[in-house]
Amino acid sequence: MGRAPCCDKTAVKKGPWSTEEDAVLKSYIEKHGTGNNWISLPQRIGIKRCGKSCRLRWLNYLRPNLKHGGFTDEEDYIICSLYITIGSRWSIIASQLPGRTDNDIKNYWNTRLKKKLLSKQGKAFHQQLNVKFERGTTSSSSSQIQMFHDENTKSNQTLYNQVVDPSTTSFAMEEQSMIKNPILEPFYWEPNNVLFDNDHDAAASSYHHHHHHSSPSLNSMSSSSSIGTNSSLQMSHYTSNHNDHGDQQDMFFMAGFENFQAELFDEIANNNTEEIGFHGTEMPNNNYLDHDISSFIDYPLYDNE
DNA sequence: AACCGACTCAACCGCCTGCCT
DNA sequence: TAGGCAGGCGGTTGAGTCGGT
Known part of the structure; x- marks a missing residue:
């Protein structure tokens, strides 16, 4: 065999x-x-x-015109935005970054960018929430995170705005639209066929039929444990009452972002923080959830130092 | 100088899909 | 229509490098 x-x-x-x-x-x-x-x-x-x-x-x-290393803030931005939106579809993400390969982006994400985000989210999580948690078992951490999530929609919106609002970054408008159009359009233009069903297999299957020139692997995505890989599937919870494409786009992104963020928090709550770049920070390893933390507010994606 | 752990990234592996016969 | 094949993809590995002790 x-x-x-x-x-x-x-x-x-x-x-x-x-x-x-x-x-x-x-x-x-x-x-x-x-x-x-x-x-x-x-x-x-x-x-x-x-x-x-x-x-x-x-x-x-x-092959000619390849770039290696030295990812710019704008490239970070594109990678993060697309990862939040479509998950680990590296070839699609690479197609939006001329000169970059899927392998490069995948390596960059796995070795640096994810840690960068986790670190920032973790610091913000620690510093700026005022929900006091008792550190429980691993299994209760997720529900604590969910509590936090439910109570901080406004804060999520703030972070979301930072990601999608060009005025908060140096990112050019045309590059913004480059992100939004080719990748996301299928989800907007075929709302009755794609991802409106809570049955994930059906949704994935529908995606396959309509978008076979993109990534073929939504099924495997949905079974992956990678951060944010189910993001696109979350759209079903948000789009039903939105007919306007712009709203759908925003809600779709927001859904992906929330899912992404939830998984980031989950990693922060459950993982060894040593692994995700909290070396030398103020975050204690074992009882960081016991700290007073205020609402999750503006927090830049990038270090511009 | 030697050791060791962490990190990076090129390359491989195996699965999935579309195309062709 | 079914089966085989090649291309494409994402996940993973491991050799090489770096930095700290």
Whole structure:
């Protein structure tokens, strides 16, 4: 049983690419293209690599106009906004960031940006809420977080405004619209078909039928434990009474944002804070929920230091 | 200088989907 | 219509690097 491998794994080289291999692959593709067949490409150019490996090397490293590292605040902003909205669909997010690869963005999110957000949210959570919690079991933490959530809608709105309101950032209007249009439109223009059903499988299935050129993996998304991966599915709770596209867009984003934020808090409440960047902060490891905390107010997404 | 843990990121793995026959 | 194949994708891994002790 099991799936047949795409190539003879014993006959191909694995691991880091040499400069010679890079040169051969790059030069061939620049002259001849991929020939629409990655699997046979290694044979054609005489390197002992899996076709998929060639494809990845080209897409993530060799192709022209790629940027590596040094993500700007604007790029952070786009990544966060889209992640909140559509979850870990890295290829779609990458398509909004010229020169960036899905792999780069995924790595950046997992290693830095998520921690950055968690850290900020955690600090704000600690400093600015006035709901006094007794630290309970792990299972009760979520309901405590939910309590906090229910009582702080206004505060959520403040944070939401920071994310979606261009006037609060240096982000240009046209770039804002770049975020909103291509990705979100399907959800607005087909409201009767997409994500209006609380049955998540049906919603996901509907998404597949109508948007198969986007990411194919909403089903796997919904079973993932990653932060925010169910965000899009939350739309069903918010859009039913909104016919105006702008309202739907905002409510959709808001729903995703709230879900994202809830999961951030959940991580903060349940995880070892050492893991998420609270080193040296004022947050105690074991009893931080016992502190007086005021309402969750304005808190910048970025360090501009 | 040596050790060690944390971090980064290139690369791999395996699943899903669409296309072709 | 079913099955096989290749492309595309997201999750994960592990070697290399960095920074602290």
